[in-house]
Amino acid sequence: MDTPKIDFETLALHQQHTHDKYAHLQPIYATSTFTFDSAEQGMRRFTGEESGYIYSRFGNPTTDATARAIADLETWNITDTEGQPLQARALLTASGQAAMSTLFISTLQAGDAILATPSLYGGTHEFITKLLPRFGIKAYFSDMTDIHQVEDILKQTPEIKLVHFESPANPTMQCIDMEQIVQLAKRYNKLVSVDNTFATPYLQQPFKYGVDFIFHSTTKFLNGHGNAIGGVLIGRDTAAMNGHILHTYKLLGANSNAFDGFLVLQGIKTLALRMEQHCRNAMDLALFLTKHPEVEKVHYNGLSTHPDYDISRKQMRHAGSIMSIDLKGGYQKSVNLVNKLQICTRAVSVGTVDTLVSHPASMSHSGIPREIRLQTGITDGLVRISVGLEAIADIIADFEQALR
Structure with missing residues (x-):
């Protein structure tokens, strides 16, 4: 969001939206598909030569506005290595599980492994231990409050590509020292992802510590009212988020819908x-x-x-x-x-x-x-x-x- 420096509360309330600048709130684009002015325009959009909406599984103005809002909050007041405002891309998903599965499937392949904390949401633990092995992806677990244990595993297991944890964790409220884990992971050239659902960007911003990916179940605090299932995946590598991760997201059909996206966006205003x-x-x-x-x-x-x-x-x-x-x-x-x-x-x-x-x-x-x-x-x-x-x-x- 291209605005002067403002407080978090103000940013959450005043999110820009496109397509109808006179609408007070982000409109709900309840449409499955979008029209083209010509066959040639449709061709250009499918090849990426021209930006624009094609089909709501690929992108929708309402869900995109919500995704941008969450990315803005997760990067609020954070600068990159060159002192510029940190840029990140977000994808709004059908659930927190969809955000998590999009991340894992797009970044891991057969022969890779994931290192995670044992203290995880049950659905995440089951996905890592029961589904990923079917794709030839091994799962390792470590108490990440013990940095020496984590380093020993990373040394002995070069196939680990992604380090993942929750902080605070569900339901023990275990907290991981993100700065310490990220520094260690980067020493071994590993990606790091965090489930930030319990904290929200208001309480905690993992990008401050160099984390690569953040995901949320937006069903929880971001929505806040228990009336919309959703998730979001945010990545600081915008090329990857716009490339193979977006491609995986489309193929999985992990997208949210316009109505749920609208409800989450309204919830964010009072976060x-x-x-x-x-x-x-x-x-x-x-x-x-x-x-x-x-x-x-x-x-x-x-x-x-x-x-x-x-x-x-x-x-x-x-x-x-x-x-x-x-x-x-x-x-x-x-x-x-x-x-x-x-x-x-x-x-x-x-x-x-x-x-x-x-x-x-x-x-x-x-x-x-x-x-x-x-x-x-x-x-x-x-x-x-x-x-x-x-x-x-x-x-x-x-x-x-x-x-x-």
């Missing part, structure tokens, strides 16, 4: 405002839960007791609004808690305006073998909480009565 309240509520709830006699442990990177507290403070504006808790009494106690909540919502997903509570072992991470799940700290009794925007007194009162 900063929402995240501030999300984070305030989360901290207050975390402090309450740490003192409750029925709670064994609170996993929240905003607490000084969390092992990654210092890394979180270094990289993030605030700690975020997601936490998980282990209860005394394990599985049955956690089920009782979820069932007894009256205000908070029993549902998977995170980042909506209302507080969402789920049981990862039987829900979002149920496809991961139990022994692997336990190694990453996802116990049978773990409860994940995405703290919403309700009055904090009501959220705390709801947990208090449910824990009796």
Whole structure:
């Protein structure tokens, strides 16, 4: 976005759009295809000699506007090695899984390998361990809080091409020192990707640390209202994003649609405002839960007791609004808690305006073998909480009565 330096909140609110400069909001281009003035024009567009829209699977003004908005936020106030504003290209996808699969399939091929943290969203873990091997792509895992362990694997496994992690991770809230990992990865000529869904660009900008790719499930905080499924992939290598990655995106049919793109774009306008309240509520709830006699442990990177507290403070504006808790009494106690909540919502997903509570072992991470799940700290009794925007007194009162 070619504008003077402005604050994040202003940038999120005032996104430029094209095609109808007099429309206050980005119009919804609900069309599957686009017309040509002549057969020759159509030919030029298909060969790339002329820019322009062809078919909404390839690109659409509404989804492109949303993608540009997210790229602008992820690159806000970041400069490249020459001191110029960092340029990045984004592709809006049908889901976070579509963004992730577009990245992995476009950058990896048979004989390559991926190195990831064990603490991942269940769908990502399953994709890496169950689908990528079918394409001849091996998966390796490492605790990326141990930089020596990561280096040992990179030394011994030259076929690793991509290093991937979440920070904060789902649902343990593990945080990775991005600067440290990127410096190591670049020493071994590896690409680095980050799932920034939990943090959003308001709380954290991985491009600051040299990360190559960022993706989000826009379903979560970027949309914020639970009414649109979507994802986005952002890359700082614009040639690759406009080349083989865009080609893969088209062939996979990973595109979002105009209506969902419009909903995400509207959600982005209040992102900063929402995240501030999300984070305030989360901290207050975390402090309450740490003192409750029925709670064994609170996993929240905003607490000084969390092992990654210092890394979180270094990289993030605030700690975020997601936490998980282990209860005394394990599985049955956690089920009782979820069932007894009256205000908070029993549902998977995170980042909506209302507080969402789920049981990862039987829900979002149920496809991961139990022994692997336990190694990453996802116990049978773990409860994940995405703290919403309700009055904090009501959220705390709801947990208090449910824990009796």
